[in-house]
Amino acid sequence: MPERSAGRPPGLSSRRLCLTFSYSTVRDFARPLRDGTRPPTARPPAPRTAARWSTSHPDHLTEDDKQLLKVLLTLCPELAATAVHVRSFATLMNNCEGERLPEWIRTVRDDEQCGLRTFAAGLESDIDAVVFGMSNPWNSGPVEGRVNDLKALKRGVFGRAGVPLLRKRLLLIAADRRSHRVTTAAAR
Incomplete structure (x- = not known):
């Protein structure tokens, strides 16, 4: 006797067909086709x-x-x-x-x-x-960016590092970024 589970028509075995689906999945897919309605349109942008x-x-x-x-x-x-x-x-x-x-x-x-x-x-x-x-063409963007970086570093080590380690990390970051600084001669 063929295997049959509840909700499926006789002779429709997912094991025999090597498919994984349920009767409700097929029904939900076929409903718009049967009713003559169009499939849903694309979602509006967020x-x-x-x-x-x-x-x-x-x-x-x-x-x-x-x-x-x-x-x-x-x-x-x-x-x-x-x-x-x-x-x-x-x-x-x-x-x-x-x-x-x-x-x-x-x-x-x-x-x-x-x-x-x-x-x-x-x-x-x-x-x-x-x-x-x-x-004014000048702004404080670079300064604010540096302050933001330093605050992020401080938050990252908060409670885990003492003042000497925090000072060392701040100075290393400042030294690393100093080479990227725009000088007044280069800005002209």
């Missing part, structure tokens, strides 16, 4: 992915990403308006055009469907410093 597409420079996106972003922006006018503002803000920052920031803030504030109003209000609270920072 919010983080859509944000990355909107904030990345167009030259850094693949052709597929560019096409998907174009479709996404045509389907969602609010996102399209926000993407326009994000691109114009990126242009202001990249070109050191801080003096145009108040105009950008007014545009964002006047746009009814833009989600950047809170960001613009935060910039407006200290507008002089933000305009100066965006107009």
Whole structure:
């Protein structure tokens, strides 16, 4: 007598066919075909992915990403308006055009469907410093990067190393990275 398990039609043995499936798997697969419904479409992009597409420079996106972003922006006018503002803000920052920031803030504030109003209000609270920072080609990025590295090292050995070992590791990292420093002559 052939082997039969509950839920399978007679004569359908997974051992005999060397297959691993259940009746419910086949039923779930065949249901859309029987009902005449279409199979599910592709999942929409995750919010983080859509944000990355909107904030990345167009030259850094693949052709597929560019096409998907174009479709996404045509389907969602609010996102399209926000993407326009994000691109114009990126242009202001990249070109050191801080003096145009108040105009950008007014545009964002006047746009009814833009989600950047809170960001613009935060910039407006200290507008002089933000305009100066965006107009000046120099920044504290290298210093902040060094501070971040040192804090990460300190957290990594917290409670396990005494002050002499921590001091030695900090000095070794500083000496190693010193050769990568940009001098004022090289910056000109």
